[in-house]
Amino acid sequence: MKPNVQTVMMRSFERILTDIAPHLSSEYAVGSSSVIGLMMFQTATEFERAADIRVEENAAMRKIFSGAVGILPTGDLRFRVEQAASSSDPSLKISELDRANDELTGLLIEIQAHAETVEGLEARDLETQIWDELARAATARRLPHPITG
Amino acid sequence: MEEIAQKAAVYLAHKNLAGSDFEVTDLSRIHGGASRETYRFRARWTEGGERKERALILRRDPESSLIETARDVEFNAYRAFYPTGVPVPEPLYLETDEKWLERPFFIMEQVENCQAASPFGPDPYGPLADIIGEQFWRHLGTIAGQDPAAIGFAAASDYPALDTCWKVALDYWEGEIDGDALCPQPIAKGAIRWLRRNPPPPPKKIAVVHGDYRTGNFLYDDEGELKTILDWEMCHLGDPLEDIAWAADPLWAFNDPRPGSMIDRDKALAIWSEHSGIEIDPVALRWWEVFSAVKGLAIWISAGKEYEAGNNVDPIMAFSSWYCTDVHNRQLVGWMPDLIKAEGRS
Numbered sequence: 001m002k003p004n005v006q007t008v009m010m011r012s013f014e015r016i017l018t019d020i021a022p023h024l025s026s027e028y029a030v031g032s033s034s035v036i037g038l039m040m041f042q043t044a045t046e047f048e049r050a051a052d053i054r055v056e057e058n059a060a061m062r063k064i065f066s067g068a069v070g071i072l073p074t075g076d077l078r079f080r081v082e083q084a085a086s087s088s089d090p091s092l093k094i095s096e097l098d099r100a101n102d103e104l105t106g107l108l109i110e111i112q113a114h115a116e117t118v119e120g121l122e123a124r125d126l127e128t129q130i131w132d133e134l135a136r137a138a139t140a141r142r143l144p145h146p147i148t149g
Numbered sequence: 150m151e152e153i154a155q156k157a158a159v160y161l162a163h164k165n166l167a168g169s170d171f172e173v174t175d176l177s178r179i180h181g182g183a184s185r186e187t188y189r190f191r192a193r194w195t196e197g198g199e200r201k202e203r204a205l206i207l208r209r210d211p212e213s214s215l216i217e218t219a220r221d222v223e224f225n226a227y228r229a230f231y232p233t234g235v236p237v238p239e240p241l242y243l244e245t246d247e248k249w250l251e252r253p254f255f256i257m258e259q260v261e262n263c264q265a266a267s268p269f270g271p272d273p274y275g276p277l278a279d280i281i282g283e284q285f286w287r288h289l290g291t292i293a294g295q296d297p298a299a300i301g302f303a304a305a306s307d308y309p310a311l312d313t314c315w316k317v318a319l320d321y322w323e324g325e326i327d328g329d330a331l332c333p334q335p336i337a338k339g340a341i342r343w344l345r346r347n348p349p350p351p352p353k354k355i356a357v358v359h360g361d362y363r364t365g366n367f368l369y370d371d372e373g374e375l376k377t378i379l380d381w382e383m384c385h386l387g388d389p390l391e392d393i394a395w396a397a398d399p400l401w402a403f404n405d406p407r408p409g410s411m412i413d414r415d416k417a418l419a420i421w422s423e424h425s426g427i428e429i430d431p432v433a434l435r436w437w438e439v440f441s442a443v444k445g446l447a448i449w450i451s452a453g454k455e456y457e458a459g460n461n462v463d464p465i466m467a468f469s470s471w472y473c474t475d476v477h478n479r480q481l482v483g484w485m486p487d488l489i490k491a492e493g494r495s
Binding site: 027031038042106108116127131132135139141143147 | 178179269270271332333334335336339342404463467472475478482483485486489494495
């Protein structure tokens with residue numbers, strides 16, 4: 001698909017902000033079209049990186065699960081964590097990566113909440129690992145702004 | 150628009166028996182205000198043989214809202230604060246009968262010749278930042294300093310206990326996250342668990358909390374006079390520090406260290422204390438700052454759900470779910486590791 005999606009989104013964003021919004025007479029239409037343009041700007045970035053972000057997050061969570069098994073008591077949670085640690089992404093489609101990401105993230109919340117109730121260095125280390133990964137992922141998902149980049 | 154104008158004119162005639170020949174002109178929808186459809190218009194009518202005119206605002210319930218609150222909360226707040234000197238528009242009519250405009254609405258004074266600033270750009274107030282900032286924090290202090298019962302607000306709102314008002318607020322917003330999240334929210338949930346493990350000291354008093362006091366929710370004129378405070382739909386009784394934390398949330402300052410891109414934080418808090426008569430407990434304020442990011446996430450998550458479901462397809466709903474969620478998530482992951490370390494759990 002050429003021109004590529006990023007180029008089309010960026011050009012459309014510029015077009016809306018410079019040529020379309022200023023010529024609309026309704027305040028509501030100006031505001032709404034500007035917001036739509038801004039989201040096109042952000043979509044340009046997201047389209048390029050979306051699969052990469054999800055694959056990396058999913059891999060990072062599976063790695064955390066592998067290391068977390070030791071502090072989990074035998075039972076359902078431990079079984080599900082072991083299963084998730086050895087799982088893989090079904091494809092590179094965003095919808096399927098999102099589905100896997102949601103399942104892994106739900107489990108991450110469970111083991112984080114569990115670790116908070118457990119005493120000992122291993123549990124504290126696990127908490128730190130999880131917050132480090134959440135911070136890394138949140139930074140990677142940072143949406144660009146036309147002013148700050 | 151024409152249909153709304155005609156129906157609004159009929160309604161105004163119904164409410165103003167002394168007047169006749171009502172007409173509504175120049176009706177236009179205002180951008181923003183995702184919790185209500187907001188329209189400005191001019192009403193003209195004949196009364197005592199004279200033709201009269203007034204600029205008004207119509208706030209109508211949308212089919213789905215960014216913030217699920219009853220419109221009477223906002224209207225009652227205007228009614229309570231209008232006589233106090235806190236700048237708010239004069240509230241005129243609250244109407245819950247859907248026969249007039251399909252959905253409930255209220256009508257209030259339109260404060261003209263002023264503007265609101267966007268929090269999503271740098272330095273929105275420019276050289277007026279100091280003068281506006283002083284008023285912004287002074288008015289917030291004045292709001293917190295009011296006796297809710299004396300101004301007639303308490304009767305319209307639940308009165309939480311001093312030691313549980315944090316929990317009432319947190320339970321509500323966690324419920325919104327759990328009910329509306331389109332995907333798991335590990336950052337919000339981790340922050341919520343920290344909030345529950347580390348409850349704040351109780352406030353000295355229960356105060357009126359505006360609930361959405363920030364850059365963008367007040368109007369000012371070209372000289373920097375803060376003319377009116379808007380968007381009281383999340384107004385409630387609670388810990389007054391909730392409003393400080395929300396007003397000072399970094400989301401509203403676009404990378405500017407000054408809260409709301411106005412005046413320095415220390416100066417802002419000193420002005421607030423002077424006018425509220427309340428000393429700020431820094432430990433409690435830190436709790437409410439973390440809470441504010443969680444509350445923000447709840448609002449943006451709900452906006453995303455409503456947009457995805459097609460209940461409210463205003464693009465601001467999608468934008469707030471994308472951009473504001475991103476900002477608040479990054480804010481919390483920046484704060485939480487130090488807060489968790491400070492707990493000193495073994």
